[in-house]
Amino acid sequence: MTNTTHFGYETVKEEEKVRKVAEVFHSVAAKYDVMNDFMSAGLHRLWKAFTIAQAGIRPGFKVLDIAGGTGDLSKAFAKQAGPSGEVWHTDINESMLRVGRDRLLNQGIVTPTMLCDAEKLPFRDNYFDRVSVAFGLRNMTHKDAALAEMRRVLKPGGKLLVLEFSKVWEPLKKPYDVYSFSVLPWLGKKVANDADSYRYLAESIRMHPDQETLKQMMEQVGLERVQYFNLTAGVAALHTGIKM
Ligand SMILES: C[S@@+](CC[C@H](N)C(=O)[O-])C[C@H]1O[C@@H](n2cnc3c(N)ncnc32)[C@H](O)[C@@H]1O
Numbered sequence: 001m002t003n004t005t006h007f008g009y010e011t012v013k014e015e016e017k018v019r020k021v022a023e024v025f026h027s028v029a030a031k032y033d034v035m036n037d038f039m040s041a042g043l044h045r046l047w048k049a050f051t052i053a054q055a056g057i058r059p060g061f062k063v064l065d066i067a068g069g070t071g072d073l074s075k076a077f078a079k080q081a082g083p084s085g086e087v088w089h090t091d092i093n094e095s096m097l098r099v100g101r102d103r104l105l106n107q108g109i110v111t112p113t114m115l116c117d118a119e120k121l122p123f124r125d126n127y128f129d130r131v132s133v134a135f136g137l138r139n140m141t142h143k144d145a146a147l148a149e150m151r152r153v154l155k156p157g158g159k160l161l162v163l164e165f166s167k168v169w170e171p172l173k174k175p176y177d178v179y180s181f182s183v184l185p186w187l188g189k190k191v192a193n194d195a196d197s198y199r200y201l202a203e204s205i206r207m208h209p210d211q212e213t214l215k216q217m218m219e220q221v222g223l224e225r226v227q228y229f230n231l232t233a234g235v236a237a238l239h240t241g242i243k244m
Helices: 014-040 043-055 072-081 094-106 143-153 170-192 195-207 211-220
Strands: 004-007 010-013 062-066 086-091 113-115 128-134 154-165 224-231 236-242
Touching: 004 014, 004 195, 010 014, 014 043, 014 094, 014 170, 014 195, 043 072, 043 128, 043 154, 043 224, 043 236, 062 072, 062 143, 072 086, 072 094, 072 128, 086 094, 094 113, 128 143, 143 154, 143 211, 154 211, 170 195, 211 224, 211 236
Parallel strands: 062 086, 062 128, 086 113, 128 154
Antiparallel strands: 004 010, 154 236, 224 236
C-alpha cells in the first residue's frame, strides 16, 4: 500500500511530496534570499543570529548544516569553527545548494558542500559536535526518521538545533493568517513570479508540529534536555536537544 502524507493542505503520496517539495525549491532558489528578506522584513536574520549564538561553535568543531540552502548558517559556522574545524553545507536540492555554494565561495568561504537527504545521512555515527536544520524539517516527509538520523551522527554531548516556523501566539493568529494567505502569495507573485510556492509555505507552516509536539518528537528519538525558544511570538521557534 502506498503511504500518503501532506504537501501543504493537500494529501499526496509520499513520493509525490518529495517531487513537489523539490519543484518548490528549484523554483524559488534564484530569488530565495531576496524573498526571505521581503517576507520576514529581515526577521529571519535575527532568528538565525539567535540560533548561531545558541550553537556555541568553537574552533575545531565539526558541524553539519542540514537543508543548508543558500548557506546563511554554514557561513557563520565556518567562520567560527575556523580552519581546524569542518562545516558541511548540505541540502537535498541541487538548485538551492548551487546558489549557496556560489554565495559561500564568493564570500571567501571554502567548505564542503554536499547533496544529501536528511532522512539518510551519509555520515558515520557520533561524528559531529553540532547539527543544525533551519526551516528545513517542515519540508521533510519522515520527520521522525530525519531527527533520528540527526541524533545518530551527533557525538555524545553534541547538540541539535532545529529552527523552524511554529505556532504563533493566539491573539496574533488572525492578522498572521491574513498576512500568510493574502500578502505572502501576492509578494511571491510580484517578486518571484511564483505565488504557488509561497502558498505552499503558508500551508506547510500550519501543518507543521507545534512547539510542544516537536519537543516530544525530539525526545522520542532519544535527544535529552530538549528545550525551545519562541521567536517573535512563536512565528518561529528554536528547539535544541543534546545527545547524551
Ligand atoms: C526554506 S529552505 C531553508 C534554507 C536555509 N536553511 C535557510 O534557513 O535559509 C528549506 C530547505 O530544505 C531543503 N530540504 C527539503 N527536504 C529536505 C531533505 N529531506 N533533506 C535535506 N534538505 C531538505 C530544501 O531543499 C530547501 O533548501
